[in-house]
Amino acid sequence: MSLIVDVLSGGVRGGTSIMYAGLGETVSERSGVINLGTEGSMLVGALGAYAVGVETGNPWIGVLAGAAAGGLLALLHAYLVVRRGASQFASGLTLLFLALGLTSLFGASYVGQPVVGFDKWDVPLLSDIPFVGPIFFQQDPLLYLSYFMVPLVWFVLFKTRVGLLIRTAGERSDSLTVHGYSVRTWRMIAVTVGGCLAGIGGAHLSTAYANAWFENMVAGRGFIAVALVIFAVWSPFRVMGGAYLFGTAIALGPALQARGYEINQFLLDAVPFVLTLVVLTVLGKKTLSSSPAELKRVFENAPPAT
Amino acid sequence: MTAITGDLKLPKERGKAQAWAIQALPVVVRWVAALGGALLIFSILLMIKGTNPIDAYSDMWSSTFQRSASVEEIFTRMTPLVLAALAVAVPARAGLTNVGGEGQIIMGGVAACGAYLFLGDAMAPAVLLVAMIAASVVVGALWAGLAAVLRLAAGVNEAISTLLLNFIALDVLLFLIYQPWRESRTGQPATQELTDLAKLPVVAGTAVNVGIVVAVVLVVAVQVLLTRTRWGFRVSVAGGNAEAARRSGLKVAFLVLSALMIGGALAGLAGMIQFSGVEYKLRPSFGHQLGYIAFLACWLARHKPFPILLASFVFAALSVGGDSLQLDSGVPAASIYVLTALILIAVLGFTTPRKKTS
Numbered sequence: 001m002s003l004i005v006d007v008l009s010g011g012v013r014g015g016t017s018i019m020y021a022g023l024g025e026t027v028s029e030r031s032g033v034i035n036l037g038t039e040g041s042m043l044v045g046a047l048g049a050y051a052v053g054v055e056t057g058n059p060w061i062g063v064l065a066g067a068a069a070g071g072l073l074a075l076l077h078a079y080l081v082v083r084r085g086a087s088q089f090a091s092g093l094t095l096l097f098l099a100l101g102l103t104s105l106f107g108a109s110y111v112g113q114p115v116v117g118f119d120k121w122d123v124p125l126l127s128d129i130p131f132v133g134p135i136f137f138q139q140d141p142l143l144y145l146s147y148f149m150v151p152l153v154w155f156v157l158f159k160t161r162v163g164l165l166i167r168t169a170g171e172r173s174d175s176l177t178v179h180g181y182s183v184r185t186w187r188m189i190a191v192t193v194g195g196c197l198a199g200i201g202g203a204h205l206s207t208a209y210a211n212a213w214f215e216n217m218v219a220g221r222g223f224i225a226v227a228l229v230i231f232a233v234w235s236p237f238r239v240m241g242g243a244y245l246f247g248t249a250i251a252l253g254p255a256l257q258a259r260g261y262e263i264n265q266f267l268l269d270a271v272p273f274v275l276t277l278v279v280l281t282v283l284g285k286k287t288l289s290s291s292p293a294e295l296k297r298v299f300e301n302a303p304p305a306t
Numbered sequence: 307m308t309a310i311t312g313d314l315k316l317p318k319e320r321g322k323a324q325a326w327a328i329q330a331l332p333v334v335v336r337w338v339a340a341l342g343g344a345l346l347i348f349s350i351l352l353m354i355k356g357t358n359p360i361d362a363y364s365d366m367w368s369s370t371f372q373r374s375a376s377v378e379e380i381f382t383r384m385t386p387l388v389l390a391a392l393a394v395a396v397p398a399r400a401g402l403t404n405v406g407g408e409g410q411i412i413m414g415g416v417a418a419c420g421a422y423l424f425l426g427d428a429m430a431p432a433v434l435l436v437a438m439i440a441a442s443v444v445v446g447a448l449w450a451g452l453a454a455v456l457r458l459a460a461g462v463n464e465a466i467s468t469l470l471l472n473f474i475a476l477d478v479l480l481f482l483i484y485q486p487w488r489e490s491r492t493g494q495p496a497t498q499e500l501t502d503l504a505k506l507p508v509v510a511g512t513a514v515n516v517g518i519v520v521a522v523v524l525v526v527a528v529q530v531l532l533t534r535t536r537w538g539f540r541v542s543v544a545g546g547n548a549e550a551a552r553r554s555g556l557k558v559a560f561l562v563l564s565a566l567m568i569g570g571a572l573a574g575l576a577g578m579i580q581f582s583g584v585e586y587k588l589r590p591s592f593g594h595q596l597g598y599i600a601f602l603a604c605w606l607a608r609h610k611p612f613p614i615l616l617a618s619f620v621f622a623a624l625s626v627g628g629d630s631l632q633l634d635s636g637v638p639a640a641s642i643y644v645l646t647a648l649i650l651i652a653v654l655g656f657t658t659p660r661k662k663t664s
Contacts, residue, residue: 036405036469076651084655089405089465090605093598094650101643105355108638215640220473227470264485270477273470280467281460299403299463 007248007255009135013209015247016143017042017201021225022232022239023153024197028074029229030157031190032170032294036092037077038198039222040099041070045199046206047103050213053115062115063142063203070199071192073099078191082184088298100216110213118142118208140208142200146240149197154236166190170292198222227276233283233290246272333657340652348645357635365634370627378513382584384615384622385517386411386593389576390600391607391614392528393450393569397464398609399532400565401545406453406468407573408597409475410446414577416479417445419497419588422504423487431503438504439578446574447567449475454566458559464566472597483588497588506583515583522615524572529611531568541565573597599625602650621646 021038028035035041049066053059077095080086118140127137157163168176169186176183205221206213224246232238249272253265349359370376390407397404421441425434453471456462480495489498506515532538544551544561552558580593603621607613628642 080651080655086654087605089403090602090650090654093602094647094654096598097602097643098647098651101641101645101647102351104638104640105351105644215638220476223469223473227466227473230466264481266477266481266484269480270474273473273477277456277462277467277470277474280462281456299465 003255003259005131005134007252008244009138010251010255011244011248012135013139013143013247014251015243015245016146017205017209018221018225018228018246019146019240019243020149020201020204021198021222022228022243023149023236024070024074024194024201025225025229026194026232026234026236026239027153027157027166027197028191028194029295030170030234030292031166031187032173032292032298033078033081033187033191034088034092034226034295034298035074035077035191035194036089036223036226037073037095037099038092038194038225039218039220040092040096041073041195041198042202042205042218042222042225043096043099043103043216044073045070045202046217047107047110047202047213048199049203050115050206051106051110053117053207054110054113057116059116059118059142059207062207063200066203066206067196067199070202071196074195074198075188075192077195078188082187082191096222104215107213107215111215113213115207115211115213117211142204142208146204150236150240153197157236167292170294173294198225201225224272227273230291231272231276231279234292245275336657337653340656341649343656344645344648344652347648351644352635352637355637357637362631362635362637366627366630369630369634370623375513376626376630379626380619380622381512381514381518383625384618385515385521385583386576386580386596387600387603387618387621388521388525388614389579390573390597391604391618392524392611393571393573393576394601394604395569395607395609395611395614396528396532396541396572397450397565397569398604399538399545400541400561401548402562402566403465404450404453404468404566404569405465405601406450406471406570406597407576407600408593408595409468409472410449410570410573411577411580411593411597412472412475412479413449414442414446414574415581415585415588415592416475416482416577417441417574418578418581419482419487422500423497434504435506435582438582439575442574442578442581443571444574446577447571450570450573451563451567454563458562479588479592480590483590487588489587495590500582500586504582505586506579515579517579517583520575520579524575525611525615528572532611537561537564573600576600599646606650606653620649624649 021042024041025035025038045066048069049059049062052065053062056062073095076098077091080091081088120138120140123137123144127133129137157167165176165181165186166189169183169190173183176186201221202218205217210217228239228242228246232242249268253263253268256263257265345363349363352359352362370380390411393407393410394404418438418441421438422434425437429437449471450468453464453467456467457464483497484495487497489496506517508515509519532542540551540556541561543554544556544558548558551561576596577593580596581588585592599621600618603617604614607617624642624646628639631637631642632639
């Protein structure tokens with residue numbers, strides 16, 4: 001019993017940074033732009049939040065800084081692909097390297113510095129619920145924020161005018177133009193917001209999950225987020241479920257090892273990627289048809305119709 | 307270039323050289339401004355960190371290009387980049403995006419190591435090296451072929467699948483070196499070091515392994531393959547318009563499969579050369595980020611084989627320069643990625659006239 005609770009609460013904790021990044025990538029891809037620089041946005045978000053947290057002593061100001069840093073990096077990606085017609089894959093990877101370099105240059109002095117991070121805070125009453133309580137309600141405040149962020153992103157994307165415009169930019173950009181809206185502007189907004197969310201994910205990693213900064217600490221979570229969005233067929237609630245599933249796969253190994261089971265961690269680490277491939281294969285063309293139309297164009301190397 | 311030519315109406319009496327100069331001038335200005343801007347921004351960042359940028363650049367230049375050991379290191383580092391960039395260029399001709407160089411390099415290294423461990427050092431060295439090369443090429447091709455099969459059978463996009471396969475390859479590598487292939491239970495997670503017989507020989511008189519020769523030969527071979535053979539022509543037709551290619555009777559499925567597998571084979575070979583010519587052991591960091599850097603090198607070279615040589619040289623020189631930067635100026639070596647990225651942003655975002663999209 002306690003093993004299952006341990007693994008699941010570890011999965012929720014570890015999955016949260018991936019979830020934030022996945023939500024961001026969902027917003028971005030819904031507008032028709034894939035951002036492989038999500039990993040980079042998480043990195044600058046993690047360092048931004050950590051550094052500002054160290055300097056101000058307030059983790060919430062740190063989170064804001066992390067979101068801003070992640071958003072700025074994504075804005076650069078948006079500018080390059082939307083305004084300068086750069087390849088989305090190449091631009092995303094370029095910004096990943098920019099983030100690796102910047103965080104290495106400016107992060108070195110923060111390695112080993114103590115930070116006032118987010119402490120565990122048990123939600124009154126809810127945390128006493130057996131089984132569910134320890135998994136979902138004995139965590140940190142930034143994680144609780146994600147419980148509101150998921151429905152918020154869903155609501156904005158699917159129930160508001162802003163969301164409609166973002167989705168139209170990714171689905172039928174020509175009709176957006178016809179109605180006098182700028183596809184470019186909406187894509188840039190969506191990609192930047194996506195980067196902010198990825199930055200918050202990075203902030204969770206450095207100020208709530210690890211309470212430390214070290215070089216390249218995101219270690220592929222941004223790419224897991226990109227896989228996750230496809231796995232979740234571009235839906236915020238499925239992103240949430242997928243993030244917990246992937247987080248659990250990653251948390252399972254250490255939990256089992258701590259109890260003396262012989263298990264090779266790396267087979268479990270591969271689970272998110274294998275699962276995503278399996279889902280893509282099983283759903284096949286169905287997944288592709290539910291993907292934003294403009295995104296499909298990006299993948300198929302077709303020139304943008306706009 | 308064509309757009310510029312089209313806009314200019316040159317009087318007939320002007321000489322060809324003059325006409326060329328008029329066309330080239332804005333291009334040259336744009337390039338100089340873009341690269342200068344990249345250097346300037348990096349200088350500002352260095353100054354914020356309290357490093358004198360002029361000293362840093364001159365130290366970096368002298369210890370990268372004026373020491374023969376560093377120059378040799380550049381050639382050693384550019385070899386896998388060239389091959390992995392070709393691994394992007396060949397599928398790109400078929401309209402395919404291979405983001406999987408990273409995984410294909412790792413699987414190539416793993417296959418070479420597997421062949422070495424299986425055959426042992428009892429074999430004649432030539433046979434051993436040939437077996438390692440064959441294993442890496444075949445496994446690299448199969449790893450990329452997996453993405454091609456998923457695309458053909460289930461409509462899974464190859465850009466996504468090759469990206470996902472990178473991480474699966476990394477986990478395969480880690481699994482092997484943490485358990486079955488680990489040299490010792492207590493030491494660092496790594497395989498045993500190759501015996502001298504299984505190491506690639508060096509080019510006479512240098513410390514550079516023969517991989518660079520292989521890479522240059524393969525650049526020429528790929529250029530010939532893409533531009534001078536029937537297969538190359540068909541692939542570019544399929545890449546241009548798959549539907550038209552299909553209607554004119556081309557076997558598009560075969561072309562997709564073969565283009566991706568040739569790419570995988572090249573990247574697998576890059577992994578073998580990195581393993582047997584440079585690292586001699588599989589470690590957790592084996593081939594780290596070579597695939598992504600090569601993807602960007604190929605992008606910088608606009609998917610053309612000969613420019614890939616230049617782009618790979620530049621990236622390899624920057625990476626050696628990063629090490630110099632750490633030694634001379636005390637700035638972390640990975641900081642050089644900032645300059646690499648700024649150069650990419652400058653060249654790819656700001657050296658071509660703005661595209662006309664709404």
